[in-house]
Amino acid sequence: MQSFLQSKRIGFAVQAQIERDRERAALITHNSGVREHDAQVSNGQQAADPEFSEKIESPEAPPESQVRDDIDIELQRQVTSWTSASDDSSESYTAAHRVQTAATQYTARAALGHSLTGVLARDRRTHEGKGEKVFVVGWEGPDDPLNPRNWSIAKRAGCTLQISLIAAAVGCASGIDATILPQAAADLGVSDVAESLDTGMYLLGQGLGSLVAGPFSETFGRNYVYAASMVVFMLWIMACGLAPNFGAQIVFRFLAGCAASTPLVCSGGSVSDMFNSLEKTWGFPLYAIAAFGGPMIGAVMGAYIGPSTLVSWRWTEWTMLILSAVVVVLVLLFMPETYAPLLLQWKAEHLRRITGDNRYRSEHEIVEATLFSRLKVSMTRPFIMLTEPIIMAMTLYLSVVYIVLFTFLIGWPWIFEYPYEIGQGLSNIIFISMFVGLQFTFFLVPVVYRMTVKQMKLAESRGEGTQFNPEVRLWYAMLGSAPAIPISLYWMGWTSSPDISIWSPILAVALFGYGVMGIFICAYMYIIDSYEIYSASALSFVSLVRYVCAGGMTVVGIPFYKNMGTHYTLTILASISCLLAPIPYVLYKWGHLLRKRSKYAVSREI
DSSP: OHHHHHHHHHHHHHHHHHHHHHHHHHHHHHHHHHHHHHHHHHTTOTTTOHHHHHHHHSOOOOOSSHHHHHHHHHHHHHHHHHHTTOSSHHHHHHHHHHHHTHHHHOOHHHHHHHHSTTEEEEEOOGGGOSSSEEEEEOOSSTTOTTSGGGSOHHHHHHHHHHHHHHHHHHHHHHHHGGGGHHHHHHHHTOOHHHHTHHHHHHHHHHHHHHHHHHHHHHHHOHHHHHHHHHHHHHHHHHHHHHOOSHHHHHHHHHHHHHHHHHHHHHHHHHHHHHOOTTTHHHHHHHHHHHHHTHHHHHHHHTTTTTTOSSSOTTHHHHHHHHHHHHHHHHHHHHOOOOOHHHHHHHHHHHHHHHHOOTTEEOHHHHSSOOHHHHHHHHHHHHHHGGGOHHHHHHHHHHHHHHHHHHHHHHHHIIIIIHHHTOOHHHHHHTHHHHHHHHHGGGGGHHHHHHHHHHHHHHHHHTTSOSOOOGGGGGHHHHTTHHHHHHHHHHHHHHHOSTTSOTHHHHHHHHHHHHHHHHHHHHHHHHHHHHHGGGHHHHHHHHHHHHHHHHHHHHHHHHHHHHHHHHHHHHHHHHHHHHHHTTHHHHHHHHHHHHHHHOSSSOOOOO
């Protein structure tokens, strides 16, 4: 609905722009006629050139549509009235010729194409068909209100929160099934370890699906992909709820994960559609902090479904189905389209309809890129990033974070339920602590924002434009998030005991949430700013590796806790995290040198 209304608003804006630029189009038409006529008369060719005479006698006929006729008639009327203001009779003789010979250079419609603000007239290239000119449609200017980056802050923030709701919904599905693991395993006749594949296959599907998700949004736009992928996601979730056996369940969960990857991959693009580099300092955290809480919210939602005597464990899937349906309705009713190439395509379509001139095209329509070619790039280019030290470091870091996070989801009973002898439902309610910890990352946003502005002012004073070093994004990890992960794991591992208050590991979980969120924002924003046009490929590789690793760890998580115990399991994970904690600090010191040696990263340094 919002996309439909948005397209209508673009049509009204195009009509208004045509009205504004009519006078300039008439002036162009007149001047073109003057130049052509004077050249013909000076060479004595007006009577000798039959082609020229034919053009005068047979000017281009206006289109049949009344709206198009109005445009042409109005432009010709303005030319006539302008020329009739001449102050001698000889000029009135030539004026008639000037009006007639306007068609030799620009017809009224062609003049309109040359005069519209934001429309670039250029020669057609070979693949663009026959004809001399094509009118490439762009924004009216840097302040064009149709451009998503010029929307009000309230509108952009609201749209960002809607996108984060989509990501949170598919994230909920990764956490909610872990809360009913014992009941599902018993009902399907498999062990707890085997049933943990339910979560593992979902994560694996998200990783593999990320390789093909991006090109769909670049071809069809963001909203179509969000709505369509969520509908497909709902179908597979419904199939999971109806699965007759364990094999069917894990296959459907894998397919649901593939569908869930599309909103996660496209959401970063949507944020970039609405915010420039500086604004993303607060725009991306606004999306990420809400979206990243999905697994925790899912665990809380499913807390009491598993042990309930009133409903089946399958109600976790029905709950997700209901939530997804609500999200789809919200997307269809309230989500505006943010993909600029598609918005310009709509604008070009309105210009073609109103003027009857098929030469109006957006770059999105004339670029030589099909869905197949985009898929080919998206499935091959990410693996080129294997040679990039920055990508490998951040991939390793995020993979460990996700391994720990989803090991929590599977091994949560060994941390809280069994040591403190609390119920399965109350144990999962404690995930609220991690969600609260995520929110503390908001306190980092104004600090990093001021640092970014300071660097931009320094670059401006040097005449280098408004830019900054990508390393400034690492402050999201350096301001406590990097050390918070190993500290919280050690803390949790050695205080999760019946003789120590349960509030101790609960506070440790909140600290872990703060650390995870800071690392996630730091890694994503650093990669985006370091690789710019290649960032989509880089992030696809990061997503693939981290989800595959996390999916694999969910299977070994339960044996890990059972054989090693909670203390040593979390100590091992904390030690690995401790080894990775210096990565943001090392990159802040020497990251610019790595970027200079990289084939794909930007090399600027302020």
